[in-house]
Amino acid sequence: MSSTTSSDAHAPSYYAASASVSPARPPLRGAVETDICIIGAGYTGLSSALHLAEAGFKVVLLEQARVGWGASGRNGGQIVHSYSRDIDVIESSYGHDVAKPLAAMMFEGAQIIRERVATYQIDCDLKDGGVYAALTPKKVYALEEQKELWEKWGHQHLTLIDNAAEIKKVVHTDHYQAILVDKTGGHFHPLNLALGEAAAVEHNGGVIYEHSAVTKIVRGANPVIHTADGQVKAKFVIVACNAYIGDLEPKLAKKSMPCGTQVITTAPLGQLADQLIPSDYCVEDNNFLLDYYRLSADKRMIFGGGVNYGARDPAHIESIVVPNMCKVFPQLKKAKIDYAWTGNFLLTLSRLPEVGQLTDNIYYSQGCSGHGITFTHLIGRLLAEAIKGQAERFSAFACLPHYPFPGGRLLRVPLTAMGAAWYDLRDRLGV
DSSP states (O other), rough: OOOOOOTTSSOOOHHHHHHHOOOOOOOOOOOOOEEEEOOOOHHHHHHHHHHHTTTOOEEEOOOOTTTSSSGGSSSSSSSSOOOSSHHHHHHHHHHHHHHHHHTTTTTHHHHHHHHHHHHOOSSSSSSEEHHHHHHHHHHHHHHHHHHHHHHHHOOEEEEEEEEEEHHHHHHHOSSSSEEEEEEEEEEOHHHHHHHHHHHHHHHHHHHSSOOEEEEEEOOOSOOOESSSEEEEEEHHHHHOOGOOOOTOOHHHTEEEEEEEEEEEEOOOOTTHHHHHOTTEEEEEESSSOOEEEEOOOOOEEEEEEEEEEEEOOOOHHHHHHHHHHHHOOGTTOOOOOOEEEEEEEETTSSSEEEEEEEEEEEEEEEEOOOOOHHHHHHHHHHHHHHHOOOHHHHHHHTTTTOOOTHHHHHHHHHHHHHHHHHHHHHHTTTT
16 A cells, blocks of 8 residues: 555645544555446545445545545535526526526535435534625625525525624624525535545445546546556546546646635634624625635634635735634734645636536536535536436536636636736725
């Protein structure tokens, strides 16, 4: 068994430091055969594997590093419904017939997460309740529109609060003009969720190989997936690499762009934590470049935000995130920062997930555009349905058009960053 290199180790995050005990899984050696080979043991791969294993398929997952090594083990740990572009934008861009089936699924991912946690007794500190927050009158109007939109599609669990005293009962800050409370939102320990789902896959007969980066996929009636020391012959393949796909499938890589986000975690705050977020809900604002935060089970503030287009790791994460945290909670100006890390997500030009097939028996899903926790769990179910011959719901996403970023690989980062800076400026000016 090969040793774990620094590139294989989990990010130096609070999640890695507080993760549940998980068995070491060996790399693939030699040749194996299976029904389904899944590339990537993040949420997309794990969700797909679990649905398929439960249905009786033989499943093999190949992970280049560790289970949950990428965004699935580094994210903010917040349950947020819908997609990175909400259903009204989808309807406006592609029509009612395209939007309707997507709207019917926009709250399903959260249900799947809760079902998995309950069924397999996954210890991941799952708590109910989420908040969307507005800093300006224009953003308050956006919250009102969001409430009306989601209620139109059957989501009746939202409360808009625009009274300062009432806001502080939920999140104790003067930073917001209004908040939208969603009782079906929530938060959890993301790496422990991934590890729990991996254990559930194995409980149902699935096999996971870590430290097994895929080097090539040989297409055919029975595709063969190669790693440095082994190969898997399968009937179907699911490519679930997202931001860490590299050059494995250039066709997919050219229609997406890895982006980085930053997260910090304070030392335990004790009673101050309950004063800052009395509700213990998770919070995100509705700016274009948004901040998101919540309390951990041991009363730390986990605060994230910022985007690095092209996924370049900044030298000083704290200098990016701490000032934003202190705008919301000036009480934390002297708080000790115990952990700071980055993680990549995959952005598409449309900001909608890119889903489809490379061949009749090779499926893929990627590009959740920073909105992936619930979607990855949903698409795992849809991929399983498609492989079982029920592809209608999968096809509702697969029909969405996707295009390369303007300027190709050379200019996509600066052009996207310029566009983001414009929207960020509008947010700051309240226009």
